[in-house]
Amino acid sequence: MSExxxxxxxxxxxxxxxxxxxxTPQFAACGNSARALEALRxxxxxxxxxxxxxxxxxxxxxxxxxxxxxxxxVFVGGELIGGADITEELxxxxxxERKLGEKLGDGWQAPGQERVIELVEGGSPxxxx
Amino acid sequence: xxxxRLESLLRDAFPEASDIAALDRTGTGDHFQVVVxxxxxxxxxxxxxxKLVYDALAAPLADGTIHELRIRTRxxx
Numbered sequence: 001m002s003e004x005x006x007x008x009x010x011x012x013x014x015x016x017x018x019x020x021x022x023x024t025p026q027f028a029a030c031g032n033s034a035r036a037l038e039a040l041r042x043x044x045x046x047x048x049x050x051x052x053x054x055x056x057x058x059x060x061x062x063x064x065x066x067x068x069x070x071x072x073x074v075f076v077g078g079e080l081i082g083g084a085d086i087t088e089e090l091x092x093x094x095x096x097e098r099k100l101g102e103k104l105g106d107g108w109q110a111p112g113q114e115r116v117i118e119l120v121e122g123g124s125p126x127x128x129x
Numbered sequence: 130x131x132x133x134r135l136e137s138l139l140r141d142a143f144p145e146a147s148d149i150a151a152l153d154r155t156g157t158g159d160h161f162q163v164v165v166x167x168x169x170x171x172x173x174x175x176x177x178x179x180k181l182v183y184d185a186l187a188a189p190l191a192d193g194t195i196h197e198l199r200i201r202t203r204x205x206x
Contacts, residue, residue: 032197068176069183069190070198085200086175 005061007119008050012065012075015048015117016104020062021072025049025114032084033072039084039091040074044111045100055120077103131158131194135186142185143167147205159196168205178202 011018017040023029025037025047040047052058052071063069066080073080074087076099081087090096100108135151143149148166163182170178179200189195 032199067180069187080176082176082179086179089175 004057004119005065008058008062008065011048011050011117011119013078015075016077016108017045017100018048018050018075019072020050020052020058020075022051022053024051024116029053030071032070035084036072036074036087039087039096041111042091043097043100044109045096046108046110046113047115049114049116050119051116054118058119076100079103131189132161134194135161135163135189138189139163139165139182139185142181143169145169148203154197154199159194161195161197162199162201164201164203166203166205170202170204171206172204175202178204 019033019036019040021028021030021033021036023033028034028037037047050058052062059071062073066073068080068083070083072083074082081090081099087096090099130153132151132153136149139146139149139151143165146165146167148164150164152162154160154162163186165182169181173181179202182200182202183190186195186198190198
């Protein structure tokens with residue numbers, strides 16, 4: 001349990017923009033995860049995605065770390081900025097870019113840079129979506 | 130109706146709110162949009178504002194009533 005929690009914390013602390021979502025950027029399995037991704041893509045943020053579906057423990061441990069009960073969860077520079085609603089709201093107000101600049105410094109933009117981190121070895125062969 | 134239950138939980142948690150609404154987005158009793166306008170949000174980050182709403186709705190979030198929740202919060206100004 002704590003090993004998984006440590007890996008989650010490590011992703012949050014080391015990735016510029018970490019998105020814990022259902023599915024992957026190529027195939028978001030949930031409308032809210034897709035909304036958060038769209039807002040981040042629109043401003044050219046680099047995206048590191050973690051699919052929480054392969055193991056229910058990921059979501060449990062993540063919520064224990066963040067205090068946030070729902071998915072997706074978007075972290076910038078180690079800080080939870082919110083779920084889909086807040087990410088969209090920040091994008092609409094122009095605040096999202098300001099926040100990215102403030103947290104990540106100049107040159108944070110990396111349009112199209114998207115990668116996926118697998119937290120669970122091999123994942124599960126049977127994905128419940 | 131699940132939306133009424135959510136609204137009543139929000140009214141209990143935010144008695145001072147100037148606006149509270151809960152809408153069943155899909156008519157299926159599990160996808161909701163809630164709106165809360167309260168002076169308690171003044172000076173709080175959006176994350177902390179939404180966390181207060183999640184706290185108020187902890188029971189329906191935990192028991193599976195809420196499959197998807199959209200939140201809109203406003204302060205008093």
